[in-house]
Amino acid sequence: MMKIVGASQLSFYPVHKNRNAQTITPFFNRFGSDVFVDSSLATVKNLSASSSIVSPGRTLLLDEQQQLILPDSIRRQRQKVLQAITKEVSQAVRQGKKPVFMTDFDGTLAPFQTNPYTCQVPKTEREKFFSFADAVHKKFGVPVVVITGRTVSRMKDFIGEEGIRRAQVIINGQSGGEMALPDRKQMYSMPDVTSxxxxxxxxxxxxxxxxxxxxxxxxxxxxxxxxxxxxxxxxxxxxxxxxxxxxxxxxxxxxxxxxxxxxxxxxxxxxxxxxxxxxxxxxxxxxKPYNKGNGVKAVLDIVRKKYGLTNSQLHPIYIGDGINDNKAYEQIAKIFNHPQDSYTTIFTGKPTRQTKAKYTIPNALHTGDVPAKSKAEEKYRVAVSQVNVDANFELMERLRQKIGVAWN
Missing domain, CATH: 3.30.70 (Alpha-Beta Plaits)
Structure with missing residues (x-):
């Protein structure tokens, strides 16, 4: 049975277990003109365990692994953007620049959860992230950075304090309000918040x-x-x-x-x-003193001072998935705006004119487009969010191959 989640209620429509993709396509087309599945569904071999969500004008389909199935056009566009980003960063590395990789957390390193306290980076992805950060630090002598609205203590719980120290990861938390360097003894609270x-x-x-x-x-x-x-x-x-x-x-x-x-x-x-x-x-x-832009500025100040570098020696990369990342994009553009290819800012999500990032790795939907009023619906929101997370890890893998850092 295939589950259809309507805009206001749960409804169940029977789909024969062995029905093939060609007969299922018209079934979806009855529920909206904008269908986020391949027109032929050629990539889906067995839909018996799949689920979909229908809202006005949209259909979202998950495969048997609960992964969002994207249209071919979006998948091609994603690959094109990832290729352009990788080319820009690898060119900067060839010019002797040191890549400073900065990433948001929620919806970028880990998929959204209804309960914000249960958000976790799965073990496999967590190890990939730390291996990437460790390899970047060993080759270029600069840290990888997580910039988030979360508290530093909560981030240590989510991704592991031991890994943070081992991989030399900087955590900038509470939208620039606090920052922790890999050494547990070095903790910075920004001074602008008064009693x-x-x-x-x-x-x-x-x-x-x-x-x-x-x-x-x-x-x-x-x-x-x-x-x-x-x-x-x-x-x-x-x-x-x-x-x-x-x-x-x-x-x-x-x-x-x-x-x-x-x-x-x-x-x-x-x-x-x-x-x-x-x-x-x-x-x-x-x-007002706090936003992700000021968080980026504080991080870059620390990187320059701690590692004895100048802006001309750095190539910042920032990846986020929300409009609240705009301050970070704008701050980087302000500091590194001559020439424009001296920095790389990336938005992952449904394309929007509101983003200030140079690049958009497209998704079919905004995470916020998907309802999460119940536990039953939460998996759809997680699946949409997971598409953005996957883009981040694919980018790390591409950069690893292009700029010559090896997994540990």
Missing amino acids: VHKAQMDQLKQALKEIGLKTVEEVEGASKEPGPFPGVSVEDEKRYCVVVHTKSARTKNVAEAAERAVQKAMKKLNMKDFYLLNIEGGMEAIP
Whole structure:
């Protein structure tokens, strides 16, 4: 049986176990003009265990390994972009530049999860990442960097503190709020957040609690009393920002009501030194000094000082999957803008004019396009997100081959 998840309800349509691809194609075409599968489905040999999700005008198909099946046109475009990126970086290396590889975490190194505390890099991919980072450091003497809105302590849990030290990985967390070098003794907290900022963040968390917004743990454990914002949760472990997740909101109206409630609370608390950032499946109240652009700047400052390098000796590479990565793209372009091929910035996801990256590795959908109101639907969001993660690891493999670094 093939499962079809509708825009508002789960429906089940029988598909014969041994039905071939040609007879299934018209079946999908009944549910939307924009079908994200090959027109012939020639690459799919057995659809008996496959699943699809249907929303207005779109059909998403997973194969038996729960992987998103992309149209041929998108796959060809992805390969073309990856080839162009690899060529640009390898040319910089031939000119004597040192590649500084920087990557986002959620949706780029690890697929999104409904519960933000359960996000993990699978063991195989984690070892590939650390091997890549270790090899880059040994050959070029520069670190690989993770730049994320997560806390440094949470990142150490997700990807492993031992690997971070072994592979000389720098973690820049909380949108530039803190940074950890591979040596555990070297931890930097950015100085721009004052006691006033921290007090206002605590007041905002309390205000959101009073209007009925629940923490991630409370939402995960909720059964009969979802509150006035069912599915919406507050992530309250960060010191420098307040995150409200709406990706699992029961309806679009609930998500929009939660956003209005956050805006109203911030206005009431006179939080003029904060901005509300739209992130994948939610929003984040952040002190104005902090963004991923300032995180990139802080990382590059450390790289220059710690390794005795100048900008002319570096070729920064940054890969992200969200609009909140734009500040990072812009900062890199500002620092390394003569000539334009002196840096490589990459967006992975459905092409959008909003991105400031030089390159887009395309996906068929935004992760946020896929509902995740239930555990049953979460796998579809994970599958869309996994496409972006796969692009990141394919890029690492291509760079490994082109610039001559070997897996350990």
